[in-house]
Amino acid sequence: MATIPPSRSPIKPLLALSLLWLAIGTQASAGSGDPWADLPAQVDTLLPGVIELRHAIHRHPELGNREFKTAERIARRLRELGFEVQTGVAHTGVVGVLKGGQPGPVVAIRAELDALPLTEQTGLAYASTLRAKDEGNDLRSRGKDVGVMHACGHDAHMAMAIGVAEVLAAHRDALPGTLKLIFQPAEEGPPLGEQGGAALMIKQGVLQAPAPEVIFGIHVTAGTAGTFTLSKARTTASADTFVARITGRQTHAAFPWTGIDPVPVAAQIILAWQTIPSRQSNLSVLPAPVISVGRLEGGDRHNIIPAEIRLEGSIRTISDEQREDVLKRMSNTAQSIAQASGATATVEYLPGGYRSGYNDTALAERMLPVLQQVSGTPVKIDNGTYGADDFAEYARQIPGLFMRMGVTPPALQDKPVWPTHSPGFQVDDPSLATGIKALSLMTLRYMRGEGQ
Ligand SMILES: [Zn+2]
Ligand SMILES: [Zn+2]
Incomplete structure (x- = not known):
């Protein structure tokens, strides 16, 4: 996804967060033996593993339709968690299905596998030093040896999706529906002359068997860590x-x-x-x-x-x-x-353009309290961005919700901004927990029919 100007919100008030949590909770949780009544604590427990996974993925970025090792890593983890796994969808895509023990709807979450042709300059211990041949449609860089970097935060998206998989698979018997995780290749565009991305995944049946009723996606962006921006209608250009x-x-x-x-x-x-x-x-x-x-x-x-x-x-x-x-x-x-x-x-x-994307307004209204609850700060409502993302393709088929989450590490908050698609883009690791909580709780809220 393209660069989005950072939002500037006040520092996260932790006290307010916990009070809000107590006040809202999950509606089905109170005294019902809900295994996810303390979901935030469960997510905090698994966070170190999720961070480790993100760093490993970050260190080994791969370009669109060439995400072989990344896909292998994701598929292996999903199998370990008991998911039914399909690989090779739209070239390198991975789809994981977790059928819950209780009847309920199918909910999809999308994460992207690909990185960008960019030489990393973060200086982080887990920075990428890999290089690859650029096969994209930029006329100047095509065919050249380029640095490869997860500069759009897709490493964070994958890690968060795996975090959701872990927290929901832990009590699979109680899950009132089916979770479908879509790990999509080539969001940044396939190599020239190839098809790829969301459109190809849909063509190959990713929204069928089982057919999700709704789809969620979070995109990280420069901005105050752990804060959300949501549009109730148009999202991407x-x-x-x-x-x-x-x-x-x-x-x-x-x-x-x-x-x-x-x-x-x-x-x-x-x-x-x-x-x-x-x-x-x-x-x-x-x-x-x-x-x-x-x-x-x-x-x-x-x-x-x-x-x-x-x-x-x-x-x-x-x-x-x-x-x-x-x-x-x-x-x-x-x-x-x-x-x-x-x-x-x-x-x-040139072929491979992106279509504009829209959020489902009713779904946005319904999930807003969850975002509010997990971030502990007011969700910024806007009218979308001129950035583009092929999440739009899913949301044109079924109701979708695409949100932006700020992930600028607090230590960099007052420094010049390195947005996504820049060689200095960095992700605040603790914010991954916020994203996992948001995606898990939205999934549960939808499956349980809450807030309708
Ligand atoms: Zn991007
Ligand atoms: Zn992106």
Whole structure:
């Protein structure tokens, strides 16, 4: 998932947390012999093992569709815990099913397996030093030897999902439903020319047999450790990568009229694209799309007008209609401006884009007290992010809830922020407990039919 600005909330009041816990509890717990009545204490007990697992995964990151060892490690642990395990889903995906001893619904939790092509600079004892060949669709780095790092926190997501597996499997007989853990490859995108990620998992039947009624996912982010941000409707944006080529005719810089200069044409196109969000989008209906040119390339020498300029960038939109509209407008704008100068322009949208994602509003309302309870601070409600995540694909099939949890280690709280996707991104280990408690309690709340 892409970078999200950190939230700034007050320090976690521990006293308030425990009081809230006593006040809410799990509704079925009071005096009923509920084996999870002291779930927070159970999670705290298993936390050291979960932290150890995260560090081991962090030290051995793997890129999308190549998460062989990570998948093996996850599958082994799930089998030890008594899960029915399926491997090789959507290349390297692992699906674990734990059928509880009591009747009830199927609840899914999703975690991602993949890391990013980035050289780690955290200096941590368990930092990654691994390298791999970049096979992604970034035109500059493709084919190169790159550092690999869990810079999006997927190591934390896996560790939390295993934590949930441990705490719920410990009293399997009492579990009123079925837990389905989905460990998904290639969230950051598959290698060029390959399929992958959530869409491929769905295509291969991950939401069937057994079919989950709902799906939960937590994404860690820079921000106060253990605090949650939740949107009740739209959560993530679509993300599309484009490559535009503006072609003129090469000539001497002293005699531009003897050729066609693509440089001013590219400049006009870049500026005109910004009028799509600011002048052409109906801002009374939807927030604006985002169009960013991240790379601009062309030219051979200071006194030669080049034949071609290439632009690469990212487009973020928040509905399917807006996405289609913006892509069309970008192509039309580029072509028309180029034509006016006798140049040509093409805009190519690379495969593997992300669709926008939405939370189920009723599910969000129903689970909000759990998040409040485990974090002990008010949950920040917002209208989603321009970051993208293919969790959206599941939530387009069944009701889903995707939350963000702050994990900046307190010692780094007042230092310059290293967001996700940066080489200095770090995860506060004790916050994993908060995530495990949230996911376990939401699962139990749904299975028990509480808060409907
Ligand atoms: Zn990411
Ligand atoms: Zn991510």
